[in-house]
Structures are given as C-alpha cells and as structure tokens.
Amino acid sequence: MKFQIVLLLMIFNLIQAQTKEQIKNSTDYYYGSGVSSNVREARDRALEELTEQIAVRVAKSFELKIQESSGNLDDNVKSILKTHSTATLKNVKTIKKPMADGRIEVFCYLSKKEVAKVFDERKRLISDFVQNAEKNERVGQCANSLKLYYFSMLLLNSLPEQNVVYNGMNFTTTIPERINSLISKIHFELVDDVKIAVKEREITVKITHAALPVALLDFTFWDGSNQVSVQGRDGFATFHLLGASSAFKNLKLNIKYAYYDARDEYNVIADLWNVVDKPVFDAVKTLKLTTKSERDVLVKPQKVQTQNWNLKLEYEGDIPLTEKVAQSVAEFLDVVTAGDKKQIRQKYKNDPFLNEKIQSYIAYNHPKVLSKTIQAKVCKTKSGYELRKIRMLHNYATINKQATEYLVLDFAENGELIDFNTSIAENLYNEFVKQSEFGRDWNQRHQIIKFIEKYRTAYLTRTIETVDLMFAEDALILIGRRIERKILPENTVQFHKFGNEPDYEYIRLTKEKYLSRQRTVFNSQKDIFLDFGSFDIVQKNNAKNVYGVEMRQSYASTTYSDEGYLFLLMDFSERDPMIYVRAWQPNEWSDSSLVRTANFRVYK
Structure with a gap:
C-alpha cells in the first residue's frame, strides 16, 4: 500500500514538473517561483518574480505616466503593479511542490491574455470613483468630488493604456475635463472684511458652484509664511489673516483638488502617490479685499x-x-x-x-x-x-x-x-425635507438627522462612550439626548448576502478593530476632524417604519486619516427609535461589496 502511495506521488509530481516546464517553455504565460518553509512566503516570492516579468513587458507603456525621479523605469512599473493587489490577480494559478530539505516551492503562472483582466479591476475602481464624484458634484459637495476625480486620475496613470475607455466612457479625456469644468464654475464673493486687531482681519466669502451655494469646498492661501487651509460649508467660509497677511489687498485662493493629506484614506492611492505622474490644474481664484458691511438676510x-x-x-x-x-x-x-x-x-x-x-x-x-x-x-x-x-x-x-x-x-x-x-450640510437637510413630503415621514428622517449630527459631534468632542455605544453589538434606543442599549431576542434581525458583501462576522471584527484604533487616536491626536462625503436615508420596502442610513465618512487627524462606508438600520415602530445594526467597511468602494438596507430582514 505504501509503495502505491509513493508511486502515485511520484507520478503526480512528474506531471506537475512537466506542466511547469511546458509553461516556462511557452510564450503564452508570465510566471515566477518562490521557495520557503512557509507556503504563503513562497507564493509571495513567486508573485514578485511574476510581477517583474509583467513589468518588463509593459514598461514602455508607462513612460509618460510615471513621475520623473532617479528611480529605474522597471522598478517604478513594478511598484505600480504591486498596487494591483494579489487579491486582484484572481486568475493566477499555482503549482506547489515539497523540496527535499522540507521547504515548499510555489510556482505561479498567469496567461498573458488574463493580464488585461487584472487591469480591468483597476478600471472598475476608477469607474466607482468617478460615479461617486458625479454624485457629490450634483449636490454641491465640491471638496469630495474634486478629491475623487483627482484620485481617479492617479489610478488612471497606473494603467498601461494611453487611452483608457471603460463602459463607453473615455476616462483619459473625461476626468481632466470634469476637474477643469468643476473648478471653472466655482466663484468667491467677498461678504465681510473686518479688522479685529492690529495684525488680524476676519474675512468671510460667499462660495458658489454653478451659481448655487457649495455644500463643501476646501481651499488654501499663502499668508506670507505658511499655507493656510480653509473649509467652506453651506455657501460660506470665514478665515483669519494674521501678521503680514492682514495688510493684503488681494488674496490668491487655491481650490484644493490633490488632497495629499488624504492619500492614506485609500491604500492604493498612498502606494501610487510617489510613483505615478500627478497632473496639475489651474485652480487659483483672486479675491479683491475691500471692507464690506455684514450682509443682510431677508427673514x-x-x-x-x-x-x-x-x-x-x-x-x-x-x-x-x-x-x-x-x-x-x-x-x-x-x-x-x-x-x-x-x-x-x-x-x-x-x-x-x-x-x-x-x-x-x-x-x-x-x-x-x-x-x-x-x-x-x-x-x-x-x-x-x-x-x-x-x-x-x-x-x-x-x-x-x-x-x-x-x-x-x-x-x-x-x-x-x-x-x-x-x-449636516444644508443641501442634505433640505433634500431630506423634500423626500419626506412624498413619504410623509419627516419625524423619522428628522430623528435620523439628529442622531447623525450627534454621532459626528461625538468625534469632535472625543466622547468615546458615545462612539463605543454607536458600534455596540446590542440594539440601541434613542431616548432624548441619551443612548441606551437593549437586548433583542435572537434572530430579530438577519443578514443576507446578495453579492460580494463580506460575512457579518467580518463586519463585526472590523468594527472592533476600528473602535480600538479610535480609542488610541482620541488619546494621542491633538486635532481631529470628521465629515461625511455622502448621506442617504432609505426606507425599507418590506418593514414599516424601518430605515437604512448609508453614508461615506472621512476622518483626518494630526498624523492619521481614513475613509470608509458606514451603515445603520433604524426602527421607528416604538415610542423611542431603535438602532438595530451598525456596519463599518473601511476603504470599500465597490457597490457590490457594500452592506445595504436590502441585506437585512427584521422579524418582530
């Protein structure tokens, strides 16, 4: 019996060896091999070698897309290819073989025809970014729209094609056109210019995009010694001119679009930042400073x-x-x-x-x-x-x-x-008011708004107890300004997967990791700022008075930033509103992977 098993193993290894040699002798594959006592390490080494082969093949296509530096072209291309994570290399095949010294050899190979599919994953991500940028622009969220458009430009430069077309859209021409168009439609108008001290002035500007108040816009100016960042919200921004800048007669306002400080929100953007070419856009607007009285509002x-x-x-x-x-x-x-x-x-x-x-x-x-x-x-x-x-x-x-x-x-x-x-931003508030006219459910929507405002303020005041409660596994009851836990019967809410959403156990562990990080950040960071890039309230079709809240959250602090998708499931059937579910998915952009209202069933 032993002899038969050994013979079968020898035959199996022989077939593998022949297959491996056939692959290496063929011109149809990229391949690489790695040896280690750990299978995962051996596979990583094999993928490294495979990536080098792809890099040599496509390097010429990247010449115009790589940032000028002292680095070798092939090395920079390898850096780009590494951002197409191993998870994306779904069609890589492996052959594993034990070595005489106890180590494992892993041989990885990929059909050259499949390389295009690897790059298609990146195109899908660009498409997700562009679609979300479009949504943000439509509601005046210019800051988020510009950030996503610009990040999609960096992703575009991680593809070898000189002209990238996906689902009928030419990304190569459309994305820069969108950025230029958005910037050109932004206008600043001086509202107030007050001297509040010998070397200090307070400036207030009205900001519009396509003649409508912007919901959110970031811009900077040079005060003579430092770059100062300003955020405008709901059509206005106020900032101070200190020292030498208090004597300025004109001010150059630079609309922010590159978002270097937010690059770590997405691992792929952070990895690409110093490798690919970063385009520059004309985003300067000149503001003439003349003292004005405070504007009157007709109420x-x-x-x-x-x-x-x-x-x-x-x-x-x-x-x-x-x-x-x-x-x-x-x-x-x-x-x-x-x-x-x-x-x-x-x-x-x-x-x-x-x-x-x-x-x-x-x-x-x-x-x-x-x-x-x-x-x-x-x-x-x-x-x-x-x-x-x-x-x-x-x-x-x-x-x-x-x-x-x-x-x-x-x-x-x-x-x-x-x-x-x-x-929350005024345009969002007004949109929810308008939506409530159809569903006649302003009371529910208003309470959701109140809770989200309370949640954001918990970060700005570093109330970790509220954040802890927010992500607790138990249901929560909102009683006035208090939040209390409530134990529900088992299986009151059930999670169902319909696409590429993660398992609910993964979501639970992700929340625990997130909370642990927040406690550290609250204790160690001098400054923390949190905002929402999008915010939707969805009424559940088959459960009366049950609503899903779907939003993107961005977070910046002195030395740390992140971005993710937050989901809440809320029930207004009882006197006090109840939150059943809180899900957190960091850096997730694929629509098919996001947890949404439809994934949950409520049994009462």
Whole structure:
C-alpha cells in the first residue's frame, strides 16, 4: 500500500514538473517561483518574480505616466503593479511542490491574455470613483468630488493604456475635463472684511458652484509664511489673516483638488502617490479685499437684544417660550466665547452632561462665534425645540485647517438648553425635507438627522462612550439626548448576502478593530476632524417604519486619516427609535461589496 502511495506521488509530481516546464517553455504565460518553509512566503516570492516579468513587458507603456525621479523605469512599473493587489490577480494559478530539505516551492503562472483582466479591476475602481464624484458634484459637495476625480486620475496613470475607455466612457479625456469644468464654475464673493486687531482681519466669502451655494469646498492661501487651509460649508467660509497677511489687498485662493493629506484614506492611492505622474490644474481664484458691511438676510425675525448678542430668531409655529429660548441661546454663546472652564461649570453645574460636552467642544475645536447677530430658525421637535443654525469657525492648528461649521441647539419644553451638535450640510437637510413630503415621514428622517449630527459631534468632542455605544453589538434606543442599549431576542434581525458583501462576522471584527484604533487616536491626536462625503436615508420596502442610513465618512487627524462606508438600520415602530445594526467597511468602494438596507430582514 505504501509503495502505491509513493508511486502515485511520484507520478503526480512528474506531471506537475512537466506542466511547469511546458509553461516556462511557452510564450503564452508570465510566471515566477518562490521557495520557503512557509507556503504563503513562497507564493509571495513567486508573485514578485511574476510581477517583474509583467513589468518588463509593459514598461514602455508607462513612460509618460510615471513621475520623473532617479528611480529605474522597471522598478517604478513594478511598484505600480504591486498596487494591483494579489487579491486582484484572481486568475493566477499555482503549482506547489515539497523540496527535499522540507521547504515548499510555489510556482505561479498567469496567461498573458488574463493580464488585461487584472487591469480591468483597476478600471472598475476608477469607474466607482468617478460615479461617486458625479454624485457629490450634483449636490454641491465640491471638496469630495474634486478629491475623487483627482484620485481617479492617479489610478488612471497606473494603467498601461494611453487611452483608457471603460463602459463607453473615455476616462483619459473625461476626468481632466470634469476637474477643469468643476473648478471653472466655482466663484468667491467677498461678504465681510473686518479688522479685529492690529495684525488680524476676519474675512468671510460667499462660495458658489454653478451659481448655487457649495455644500463643501476646501481651499488654501499663502499668508506670507505658511499655507493656510480653509473649509467652506453651506455657501460660506470665514478665515483669519494674521501678521503680514492682514495688510493684503488681494488674496490668491487655491481650490484644493490633490488632497495629499488624504492619500492614506485609500491604500492604493498612498502606494501610487510617489510613483505615478500627478497632473496639475489651474485652480487659483483672486479675491479683491475691500471692507464690506455684514450682509443682510431677508427673514421675518423676532428681534431679541441681549447684552452681547442681537438675536434674530425666526420661529416656526406657535412657540410660547421665545424669551426663554433666546436667553438660553445667549447664555450658551457667552460661555463658548469666554472659553472659561470655571464659568461653564458654574452656569451648567446642574447638568454634568452639558458641562462636560461644552468644555470638550471648546478644548478640541477652538470655536469662535462668527457674528454678534444670530439669524436662525427655531422649530418644534419631539422633545422640545431646535435652533438651526449658528455659524462658527473651528480652528485645527496641527492640520492647518480653519473650518466653517454650524451648530444646532436643542431645548427642553421649558426652554432650557439640553444639547448642541454640529449640523449636516444644508443641501442634505433640505433634500431630506423634500423626500419626506412624498413619504410623509419627516419625524423619522428628522430623528435620523439628529442622531447623525450627534454621532459626528461625538468625534469632535472625543466622547468615546458615545462612539463605543454607536458600534455596540446590542440594539440601541434613542431616548432624548441619551443612548441606551437593549437586548433583542435572537434572530430579530438577519443578514443576507446578495453579492460580494463580506460575512457579518467580518463586519463585526472590523468594527472592533476600528473602535480600538479610535480609542488610541482620541488619546494621542491633538486635532481631529470628521465629515461625511455622502448621506442617504432609505426606507425599507418590506418593514414599516424601518430605515437604512448609508453614508461615506472621512476622518483626518494630526498624523492619521481614513475613509470608509458606514451603515445603520433604524426602527421607528416604538415610542423611542431603535438602532438595530451598525456596519463599518473601511476603504470599500465597490457597490457590490457594500452592506445595504436590502441585506437585512427584521422579524418582530
């Protein structure tokens, strides 16, 4: 019996050896071999050799696409090919053979006809980026749109073809045209120019794209000694000119499109950044600086003059506590402006939650109220009242960022301030209002908005307890400003795969890894900034009052950045909303791999 087994193994190895020799003697394959005591290491070595063969073959095609450097052309091409991850090399075949010394030889080979399919994976990724850039541009998210278009340009330069066409779109010509067109449609208009100190001016600009307010735009300017980054939101941006720049009569604003600081959000972009050619676009807009008075906004406000603030509050519906709400607003703005911990503790001594949150907000965001005149709308909510929105300036020194933000204040039925959060973009808010008119479900959509605003603010105030709860495996109940866990019966919610989505166990482990990293980041990073590139609310067809929330989240800090897809499944059947599922997929762009509302069934 032993002899027969040995004979079979010898025959099997002989067939393999013959096959291996046939492959090496053929001109139809790329191949490589590796030897190691570890099979995975041996395969990596084999793939390295295989990649070298492809690099030599396609090097000539990359001559115009590789960044000029002292590096060897073939080495740079190899670096590019490595970004087409081994997972993408789906059609690589292997032959494994034990060696006499106990090591394993792995022989990898790939048909030359299959190499085109390897590059098709990259084309699909470019297509995903372009489609998402288009979506962002349509809703005024110019920052995200430019970033995705530019990153797709880098991916384009990791392909050997000089003219890349995919699904009928010529990427080579279309992508740069889109970038140039988007930039050309962006306009800056000076709104306010105030000298607030001897060597300090505060500039406010109105920003439009195709004559509509931008939802989000990043730009920079040179202040004489440093590059300063500014983020405009909901059509406006405010920033300070310090020192020598306070005497400027003109300011060159550079619309940001390259996003070097965000390259680590996508591993493939980080790997390509120093290898492929990075195109340059004319993105400079000149702003003439002349002192202007603050613009008037046409509203029908109720004016309330406090000691420090001119409140022009527009009330929606019958709100009996207008004076109390106005007083609470003024008191909040006073403590934020003063930034005095003792004053905060004294004012909110009976509310530990608000006391701690205000202190954290000031410590981590260095906020400034941008006008003594507050023009905002006050609306009735499920638990009291809401004021939208107070324009603020946040300053993050270590990432050289000045960001225009808006605060939403929440009040109890008695008019007392009970919470505050940073708002979502106005265009998104208005879109959800419009969508609710068809479904008559504004209450549900409004509560989703409130939760997402609370979630984002938890990052900006580094409230790790809220983030922990956000990603807990148990269901969550939203009770006013509190979030509580709730244990559900087994199999209340079931996950179903329809495409390339990961298993739910993988999603669970990904969340644990993400939370562990966030705790480290919260404790070690001086500045943290989080934003959403997209945000959709989807009503589930076969479950009444159940909604999916699908959004892309980008995250930047002093030394770390990431990007990913966040999914929530929420139920509004009971008095207090419940969140069943939170899924996090870092750096995932393929639509077929994203977890969505349709993947879940709810059994109640």
